[in-house]
Amino acid sequence: MAESPLAGVELHLVQSLDDALAMKRWAGERRETPLGVDIETTGLDRLRDRVRLIQLGDKRHGWAMPDIWAGAAVEIMREYEGEFAGHNIFAFDRPHIARSLGYEIPWHKIHDTMFLAALVNPLVPKGLKPLSSRLIDRNAAAGQRLLDDGMKANKWTWATVPYDYPPFWSYGALDPVLTTHLFEILYPQVHGSADEAYDLERAVAPLLGGMMDRGLLVDQSYARAKISELREYEVSVRSWLKSAYGIDSLMSARQIAAALAAAGVEIAGTTKTGLPSVTKEVLGGISKSQDAPEAARELSSAILRARHADKICGTYLESFLELMDSDGAIHPSINQLAARTGRMTCNSPNLQNLPRDDRVVRGAFRPRSEFAYISCDFSQVEMRIFASLSEDAGLIEAFRHADETGTDFYAVLATELFGEPVSKKSPKRQNVKSASYARIFGAGLAKMAATAGVSPEQMKPVNDALGQRYPGMNSLPGRIIAQARAMQSRGEQPHVRTSTGRYLPCDPDRLFSLVNYLCQGSAAEQLKRAITNVASAGLAEYMLVPVHDEILFEIPLSQVDEMKRVIVEAMTDNETFSVPITCDASVMTERWVKS
DNA sequence: AGCGCGGGCGCG
DNA sequence: AAAGCGCGCCCGCGCT
Numbered sequence: 001m002a003e004s005p006l007a008g009v010e011l012h013l014v015q016s017l018d019d020a021l022a023m024k025r026w027a028g029e030r031r032e033t034p035l036g037v038d039i040e041t042t043g044l045d046r047l048r049d050r051v052r053l054i055q056l057g058d059k060r061h062g063w064a065m066p067d068i069w070a071g072a073a074v075e076i077m078r079e080y081e082g083e084f085a086g087h088n089i090f091a092f093d094r095p096h097i098a099r100s101l102g103y104e105i106p107w108h109k110i111h112d113t114m115f116l117a118a119l120v121n122p123l124v125p126k127g128l129k130p131l132s133s134r135l136i137d138r139n140a141a142a143g144q145r146l147l148d149d150g151m152k153a154n155k156w157t158w159a160t161v162p163y164d165y166p167p168f169w170s171y172g173a174l175d176p177v178l179t180t181h182l183f184e185i186l187y188p189q190v191h192g193s194a195d196e197a198y199d200l201e202r203a204v205a206p207l208l209g210g211m212m213d214r215g216l217l218v219d220q221s222y223a224r225a226k227i228s229e230l231r232e233y234e235v236s237v238r239s240w241l242k243s244a245y246g247i248d249s250l251m252s253a254r255q256i257a258a259a260l261a262a263a264g265v266e267i268a269g270t271t272k273t274g275l276p277s278v279t280k281e282v283l284g285g286i287s288k289s290q291d292a293p294e295a296a297r298e299l300s301s302a303i304l305r306a307r308h309a310d311k312i313c314g315t316y317l318e319s320f321l322e323l324m325d326s327d328g329a330i331h332p333s334i335n336q337l338a339a340r341t342g343r344m345t346c347n348s349p350n351l352q353n354l355p356r357d358d359r360v361v362r363g364a365f366r367p368r369s370e371f372a373y374i375s376c377d378f379s380q381v382e383m384r385i386f387a388s389l390s391e392d393a394g395l396i397e398a399f400r401h402a403d404e405t406g407t408d409f410y411a412v413l414a415t416e417l418f419g420e421p422v423s424k425k426s427p428k429r430q431n432v433k434s435a436s437y438a439r440i441f442g443a444g445l446a447k448m449a450a451t452a453g454v455s456p457e458q459m460k461p462v463n464d465a466l467g468q469r470y471p472g473m474n475s476l477p478g479r480i481i482a483q484a485r486a487m488q489s490r491g492e493q494p495h496v497r498t499s500t501g502r503y504l505p506c507d508p509d510r511l512f513s514l515v516n517y518l519c520q521g522s523a524a525e526q527l528k529r530a531i532t533n534v535a536s537a538g539l540a541e542y543m544l545v546p547v548h549d550e551i552l553f554e555i556p557l558s559q560v561d562e563m564k565r566v567i568v569e570a571m572t573d574n575e576t577f578s579v580p581i582t583c584d585a586s587v588m589t590e591r592w593v594k595s
Numbered sequence: 596a597g598c599g600c601g602g603g604c605g606c607g
Numbered sequence: 608a609a610a611g612c613g614c615g616c617c618c619g620c621g622c623t
Contacts, residue, residue: 253602253619310617311604315605340613353607353615447610
């Protein structure tokens, strides 16, 4: 049996000046990997918790320093000439070390093994422990259990576990050792193939940290007033549903199906587990149906209205008040590499899925005094990227023409396809848009038509014409899938790579999804690029949250016009693709709602 | 009481 | 030939 790479690792706890000096001598040694960095804190609050233990390590040694030695740790880091590596160091350790210990490690000197792991394979669990167990030593995470059990048994928290409790300091000291081992394994798999993607992630990371710390101010009295209005309404509907139909849950498929049956309507569709489907679409269909009895229509629409009220309160407004910090703001967590395509995600709360049409929810956010919101979003970014990657001269020209004349892109396509002027309002234009997006998603004709709300017979000629006039619409997916098949026959995981080298694998039986991964992943990178460009233009401190193709800003009122120009300039990109990436900014002075 | 899952629904 | 992509959060439901 091969010896563990961790055999012979020595772990040290700094408890004296001699220990600290020994650590300093060790840190000054030459080594081939970056210096591993890790910290333990009193908790997970970025703004309030403080550092308790600072750990440094390389492949052979791990050192843990209690915070009374923080000065020495910072001195070692300041003087260190090489690079550092940490796991999730950009989002966690670096900001804590900066705020708590007063040292901001230069971002270009930092490697993050979590980023490396995500770039090597976005589908795999990215925690230090699972990665270490898988890539270094099956038992690498064994200490974690020991520490968890010990903390539970002694009723210790991360704030109170004694520094010299061996499972605490020793497994703390092991973490930077694991990180350097991970670096040695993962970096060669990124270096040379995805350097540009990696550098982009490193550049974006501190900017996302700034956004989380800044947060969005909540209009509390507004939120409370809306909540009581909506809850009152919901309660009245619920009590009617209960007394008239015995329904006590707005989501119970059984109860709702039974009540509708009593009112004379049978639900046709089922979920994949066989229960009757009671979605908005199904109930909405009944509520609008001329054939359905009045009672069933009333019942369906009542359920939907109550559900909507519940959603607005439960998922959004009430959650905002619960998550609100003592500074009156909400500090979402922005996760840089959670999605398989390289998109960022957001939680606590998710500010990327606030209702767009119902103005109530976004209205709960107000710019700080003497500030205004500016929202700047890319225009048809995924389609522009699709056109560029397809190299279809007609599509590229259509975008050029649309931009030059200020015409809607899909109206340009529809005008070309139908040989007659088509307006932005026309259903023809809507069908062309649906068919175009279906290409990006890899949808078939049936789904395409259903989404557009027309029959497959109506959609087919539009879809065929689109493929004929713009052959790149067929050839790009064709090329991607042909390459994916070739990968499969070589025994590789089928995948695409974006222009930065980002590796995007798909499930073996869903090759068609690669078309979307490439467009979505490239667009995700374009937003990350835009974030760095905005920062380079000097507006780093005004960004609040990224929303896939949009950045929300909070800008001093006195500089709105000027900064709006800077933002548009920074987010416009005529270089990266053969179709310009354009954007559109709007100013909101009162709330996060466009007037 | 807590966990995981499916269904449902909000966004790009 | 046929294939809609990516998320997070809430609830109901069945399980331990």
